[in-house]
Amino acid sequence: MYKLITTDGNAKRGEFTTPHGVIQTPVFMNVGTIAAIKGAVSTEDLQTIKTQVQLSNTYHLHVRPGDEIVKKLGGLHKFMVWDKPILTDSGGFQVFSLAGLRKIKEEGVYFNSHIDGRKIFMGPEESMQIQSNLASTIAMAFDECPPATAERSYIQPSVDRTTRWLKRCKDEMARLNSLEDTINKKQMLFGINQGGIFEDIRIEHAKQITELDLDGYAIGGLAVGESHEEMYRIIEATVPYLPQNKPTYLMGVGTPANILEAVERGVDFFDCVYPSRNGRHGHVYTNQGKLNLFNAQYETDDRPIEEGCGCPACKKYSRAYIRHLLKAKEMLGMRFCVLHNLYFYNNMMEEIREAIEEHRFAQYKRRKLEGFNNK
RNA sequence: GUGGGUAUGGCGCAGUUGGCUAGCGCGCCAGAUUGUGGCUCUGGAGGCCGAGGGUUCGAGUCCCUCUAUCCACC
Numbered sequence: 001m002y003k004l005i006t007t008d009g010n011a012k013r014g015e016f017t018t019p020h021g022v023i024q025t026p027v028f029m030n031v032g033t034i035a036a037i038k039g040a041v042s043t044e045d046l047q048t049i050k051t052q053v054q055l056s057n058t059y060h061l062h063v064r065p066g067d068e069i070v071k072k073l074g075g076l077h078k079f080m081v082w083d084k085p086i087l088t089d090s091g092g093f094q095v096f097s098l099a100g101l102r103k104i105k106e107e108g109v110y111f112n113s114h115i116d117g118r119k120i121f122m123g124p125e126e127s128m129q130i131q132s133n134l135a136s137t138i139a140m141a142f143d144e145c146p147p148a149t150a151e152r153s154y155i156q157p158s159v160d161r162t163t164r165w166l167k168r169c170k171d172e173m174a175r176l177n178s179l180e181d182t183i184n185k186k187q188m189l190f191g192i193n194q195g196g197i198f199e200d201i202r203i204e205h206a207k208q209i210t211e212l213d214l215d216g217y218a219i220g221g222l223a224v225g226e227s228h229e230e231m232y233r234i235i236e237a238t239v240p241y242l243p244q245n246k247p248t249y250l251m252g253v254g255t256p257a258n259i260l261e262a263v264e265r266g267v268d269f270f271d272c273v274y275p276s277r278n279g280r281h282g283h284v285y286t287n288q289g290k291l292n293l294f295n296a297q298y299e300t301d302d303r304p305i306e307e308g309c310g311c312p313a314c315k316k317y318s319r320a321y322i323r324h325l326l327k328a329k330e331m332l333g334m335r336f337c338v339l340h341n342l343y344f345y346n347n348m349m350e351e352i353r354e355a356i357e358e359h360r361f362a363q364y365k366r367r368k369l370e371g372f373n374n375k
Numbered sequence: 376g377u378g379g380g381u382a383u384g385g386c387g388c389a390g391u392u393g394g395c396u397a398g399c400g401c402g403c404c405a406g407a408u409u410g411u412g413g414c415u416c417u418g419g420a421g422g423c424c425g426a427g428g429g430u431u432c433g434a435g436u437c438c439c440u441c442u443a444u445c446c447a448c449c
Contacts, residue, residue, distance in 0.1 A: 031410085033411050055410080060412090092410080094410085218410080222409085224409080231409095249410090252409050254409050271410065272409050272410085273408090273411040277409090280413055281414095294404095334413070
């Protein structure tokens with residue numbers, strides 16, 4: 001259940017109540033694709049870096065260790081020892097982003113495993129069954145995510161199929177939630193809006209999926225090659241046609257600046273691999289922009305990544321030490337950077353929520369963006 | 376001491392029967408990365424080819440001397 005606390009322009013400050021606790025929005029979900037945030041990050045760490053929601057992935061967990069195994073062990077929450085909300089992505093994106101050979105049919109998608117190459121079929125029902133086995137808090141609909149370069153003639157039939165798939169997802173989820181041995185019988189389902197960079201297709205699709213009365217709605221198929229301007233234009237055009245009494249989730253986005261722009265346009269949920277992946281690569285976020293700790297200039301820099309930052313890395317360790325760890329390919333270096341970046345994101349979301357509550361979001365955003373550009 | 380091998384960017388190596396601005400891997404210096412394969416990709420800097428002499432239109436490639444180093448033997 002989504003409760004709107006207050007607004008500031010189009011920016012929304014809300015609370016989303018789930019069976020695993022309340023999510024304060026806007027929120028950035030921390031990506032742990034394989035039931036772990038890469039970089040040796042534990043549940044204990046997540047508590048210190050203000051994580052509210054973890055995101056895991058249907059496709060990855062289906063391939064390894066297998067959703068049946070996770071179910072036997074009591075579901076994802078018990079498996080990874082995390083009692084707060086978990087959102088599972090449907091596997092739709094992975095089918096299109098990393099499976100090399102694939103065939104899209106009305107019933108679903110045939111493709112090869114990226115682990116051992118074996119053939120896998122996944123359709124709406126399979127995705128729901130896997131997510132039900134994983135017992136996440138929120139399941140995502142199984143959709144097709146076409147590239148930004150896709151033409152209208154490809155997008156329209158693809159979106160129509162995604163709509164048909166969404167109805168099947170809803171029916172299957174309802175069936176699964178009613179079964180006796182289902183772990184989470186209150187699993188929520190978010191639908192996904194598609195339509196590439198065509199506003200009219202986006203809007204029409206938004207209207208159609210809104211009728212299905214799901215628990216939340218995502219905007220998918222963005223940040224896949226189009227420009228920032230195009231992305232903002234589509235968000236601005238689409239959000240008004242999604243239900244305002246449900247959370248809006250912008251999938252896979254993005255940079256801190258992307259998030260500020262999207263919050264301003266009414267988005268509540270975000271997720272992105274940037275803070276964790278960039279962290280593993282030594283790129284760290286600060287209020288003065290992004291730093292690459294591999295750069296030679298940090299070799300003797302004994303300052304923390306960011307002065308005054310409350311993350312476990314900045315409290316004690318220097319840029320020079322972390323750079324050394326990174327250069328030596330020591331896991332601890334990655335770990336510090338990932339913890340810092342996730343803290344940076346989670347903390348920024350907290351600041352955003354406060355700014356909206358105090359109706360000074362526009363000012364907050366402007367200052368933040370100015371800082372990022374200082375680099 | 377004798378015989379043999381090797382000397383090419385920080386390290387490890389390619390460089391055909393001598394032919395144009397000497398390559399490659401790693402490292403180094405930068406840059407990409409948006410519902411994650413700790414990956415991958417893209418640029419860049421850096422070498423008077425151990426030293427000296429010779430042959431030749433032309434030598435990293437052939438010849439001589441020296442130096443360094445490795446192996447075997449005494």
